[in-house]
Amino acid sequence: MILVTGGAGYIGSHTCVELLNAGWEVVVFDNFSNSNPEALARVERITGRKVNWIAGDCRDRAALVAALQQSKAEAVIHFAGLKAVGESVEKPLSYYDNNVIGTIRLLEAMQACGVKKLVFSSSATVYGDPVKLPLTEDHPLSATNPYGRSKLMIEEILRDLQRSDSSFGVSILRYFNPVGAHTSGLIGEDPQGMPNNLMPFVSQVAVGRREFLNVWGNDYPTIDGTGVRDYIHVMDLALGHLKALETLEAIYNQQDRRFFQCLTVNLGTGQGYSVLEVVRAYEQASGKSIPYRIAARRPGDIAACFADPTRAIELLGWRAKLGLPEMCASSWHWQSANPKGYQN
Ligand code: UD1
Secondary structure, three states, X not given: XXXXXXXXXXXXXXXXXXXXXXXXXEXXXXXXXXXXXXXXXXXXXXXXXXXXXXXXXXXXXXXXXXXXXXXXXOEEEEXXXXXXXXXXXXXXXXXXXXXXXXXXXXHHHHHHHXXXXXXXXXXXXXXXXXXXXXXXOOOOOEOOOHHHHHHHHHHHHHHHHHHHOOOOEEEEEEEOEEEOOOOOOOOOOOOXXXXXXXXXXXXXXXXXXXXXXXXXXXXXXXXXXXXXXXXXXXXHHHHHHHHXXXXXXXXXXXXXXXXXXXXXXXXXXXXXXXXXHHHHHHXXXXXXXXXXXXXXXXOOOOXXXXXXXXXXXXXXXXXXXXXXHHHHHHHHHHHHHOOOHHHO
16 A cells, blocks of 8 residues: 555656556545545546545644554655745745645654655756756756755755665655656646646647747757757656655565665656747647747746656666657647546
């Protein structure tokens, strides 16, 4: 049994599908602040399996203890957290409270219950402005906004905890840019209000919910001047979690764990695409035209960011298999079947 915090969210729901398909039982712990229980009903439809869930907040240690005890979970995958960069600049305390305090409460609850395996959702944002590409896991860490700092702080807390207790198995997964949706079209990304990220915005232009895309800058030192990112299909990302969990289980079951360290791994494809390349791929996948206008650079944006995926291949035996056409096609399938997300 795996406790999945934030399991009703975008990446969490896709990971629940892969866990269930691989034979794990899951219990989702989610406060539904940026997600919908309907996503879990759909995970049940996709997998034909039961999804247990508890409405609860990660800052509530007693609720976490109860969830761990009742479910008899042997490991936790921790997705729950706030993730909008702009909002984090305006409401830093909310980000430190939800993300950092929420993780500390979770770790305390895990300690109290003797649950010692954790997979944590980190982000490539912890590399700051890259000094060298592709990004390897030993690239210097920094953060430029409270959201990124909250991820970095949690990583440091996890490293300290792991150093203090070598029987605590931790995997830190640094995601690049998750996009796309499950091939069923039943679950996908459902942003509230104006999407902050590129792919959901493009999909809303394609479906007619927005008139045009603003391209934030075309004077970066990249192939066409627009920002380059390492987009990764959310189904590949979900499988990366399964592999991280299985690797943690394998290490944990070894006799001698004295030399165990946090398993810190990039989850990306290693391939970067520009904003305009994404727009063209989406037009092809959807058969719709995506009008766009060039606008000023978005403050805090970087020119290019893409992963060196070698460690994931070596340590987890995982590599991303799906390319940009599949990412766009699955996003379009989800968006066109659910133009208002889970509200339909
Ligand atoms: C953003 C966050 C990052 C976070 C990640 C999560 C910022 C500055 N960074 O990364 O911390 O971990 O999301 O997925 O918000 N773009 C447009 N027009 C748009 C939206 C985006 O041109 O309407 C461009 C951006 O300038 C960028 C690219 O598309 O070049 C990707 O943007 P986005 O999807 O927001 O991801 P990141 O900036 O990589």
